[in-house]
Amino acid sequence: QVQLVESGGRLVQAGDSLRLSCSASGGTFSGYVLGWFRQAPGKERDFVAAIRWNDGIITYAASVKGRFTISRDNAENTVYLQMNSLKPEDTAVYYCAARRGTLIYRRGSDYDYWGQGTQVTVSS
Numbered sequence: 001q002v003q004l005v006e007s008g009g010r011l012v013q014a015g016d017s018l019r020l021s022c023s024a025s026g027g028t029f030s031g032y033v034l035g036w037f038r039q040a041p042g043k044e045r046d047f048v049a050a051i052r053w054n055d056g057i058i059t060y061a062a063s064v065k066g067r068f069t070i071s072r073d074n075a076e077n078t079v080y081l082q083m084n085s086l087k088p089e090d091t092a093v094y095y096c097a098a099r100r101g102t103l104i105y106r107r108g109s110d111y112d113y114w115g116q117g118t119q120v121t122v123s124s
Contacts, residue, residue, distance in 0.1 A: 002027045002113045006096045009118030012086055016122070020081040022096030022115060029053040029072070033099050034079040036070060037108055038092035038120075047106040048094070051079060059104055064090075086122045093117040 008020040022034065035050035049060045049070040058070055069082040079096065097111035105111070 004115035006118040040092040
């Protein structure tokens with residue numbers, strides 16, 4: 001069973017950059033789709049970005065496209081979320097999620113495994 005561990009969240013100022021990491025234990029990401037989601041206080045969990053591990057196909061939410069970049073490191077079995085030009089509205093707990101298969105979904109319910117989340121706070 002894949003276990004996911006996120007890291008990298010912290011308090012930053014608007015306009016700053018931050019990189020989140022998600023590593024796997026208990027298996028590899030081969031054959032999986034990896035997604036990043038976020039949940040702000042009092043709001044629903046939102047899709048941020050996803051990458052298909054085997055061929056690197058990527059999709060983004062409109063709200064982050066052009067500012068955030070999802071990538072993977074096969075050797076490290078780690079997926080990253082590079083976040084640039086951060087805004088206060090990006091403040092949320094960011095979760096890494098994984099689903100076995102090739103289809104890229106934007107609904108959290110389609111993902112099988114979740115990390116514990118990492119807090120990103122962007123001050124104005």
